[in-house]
Amino acid sequence: MILVNGKAEDRINITDRGLQYGDGLFETIAFRQGVAEFIDAHLQRLLAACERLKIPFSQLDLLHKELETVYQSCNGSDCIIKIVITRGSGGRGYLADSNIVPTRIISTHTMPNYPESYSKKGVSVRFCQHKLSENIVLAGLKHLNRLDNVLARNEWTDTSIAEGLMFDQSNHLIEGTMSNVFIVKSQQLITPQLDKSGVAGIMRAQIIKMAKQQGLTISESTLTLDDLTNADEVFVCNSVNGIWPVNSIDDIAKTYTVGPVTQQLQAVLSKVEH
């Protein structure tokens, strides 16, 4: 089911700034067993990002109502719900109308059907040649300017590779094409700082929170290829798939075991009340 501004509809006007300029934001939310997982964190991130981009949207009550409507259409099945908020239609070129009304697009999608082994035994990943753009204002946001992710993800079609790791213009490790990344070195968790590029994922924030609650040492830092090569454990994560341990990176002929810190976080995550 798709709702555009609350109406069952699968199209938008071509004047929408989401299409013309990627002038908008999105969230991808897992609905499992009737629960919209991490819904408060998703909606808070969305509102904070609207504020950063000065998109005049704050109607959470509307979103909650529409999420419920589209979820009902899934008839109790688990599903993914994607929310897109654009600045709306109109304006003179890049300049938006002062009274512009943002567009809401809420759509349901099939829950991806990844093998259970991805969580238990880990995944093979690769390095993407395409490097992430750098911009201190856009860094962290889940905005609609996603050409970097598109170009990186389309570098491979080999289905045995579950994810691609992305680096920034200075070759710092930043994230996966659809995930954040953590490494463990000497019992310490480190995830790339996202002050210049990358998406600050909901699961990333959840893992940082859980790690602190567990008394683990966790830091956000600049990470290089060497840090990755020398890591004891590596995992990628997102709010739909949870934590996937990385078991190999072909590009550097490196393998990792599914280590104790990764397993500890997976265990804690499985008990989180959404």
Next chain:
Amino acid sequence: MILVNGKAEDRINITDRGLQYGDGLFETIAFRQGVAEFIDAHLQRLLAACERLKIPFSQLDLLHKELETVYQSCNGSDCIIKIVITRGSGGRGYLADSNIVPTRIISTHTMPNYPESYSKKGVSVRFCQHKLSENIVLAGLKHLNRLDNVLARNEWTDTSIAEGLMFDQSNHLIEGTMSNVFIVKSQQLITPQLDKSGVAGIMRAQIIKMAKQQGLTISESTLTLDDLTNADEVFVCNSVNGIWPVNSIDDIAKTYTVGPVTQQLQAVLSKVEH
């Protein structure tokens, strides 16, 4: 008039990757007195950019036919025609279907009605606080990931300011929000090199070509605020508005005269056969 994939239609499916990811490109072409100005340069740039982004579009014959159709709808009036090419609909997240069919959107727009003084006496410009993203693969392309331009252009609504100048993450001068920029210093023309950010405009290329034909010294180089402050002449340009001399930058209390090199290029441009 709007044509979507050749049909009169003003909407697209929300699954289009142009909306979901800004996964596409555009061109803005001035039709004046029955002539599509710089049409070959626009279409060549579009095809080259499709190739760079691996968007499988190359049907220039279709575009020519559709441009003619929408132009006829203007009934002989001058107009702007915008071409948007997206990668199309579908795929699994960022990964596109291997057999994806690009979307063509061709639309007519009213010719902007700027005062004649903009070309003759020049314009006031400002500095944008928002800095351009840096990415060596995306630099130069007129792609749909335009949040930088949107955020920069929405910093001001004062209609006495015609354009905003944008800098990159390292504070190098790159372009205007909808134009390229040139400076003249000691009879030498310099325009920012666009290897990390910016759009390589059709008018920019035309001016470089004309300058060489005129025997002027022209270079593409890194430019700083100091270079701008110390310039003898400054102008901005795009393929719709031609050359606008810059007569003042309030932020640095600097004024410029409409100098001889700028006037020479304007005169040559006015005689170019499109």
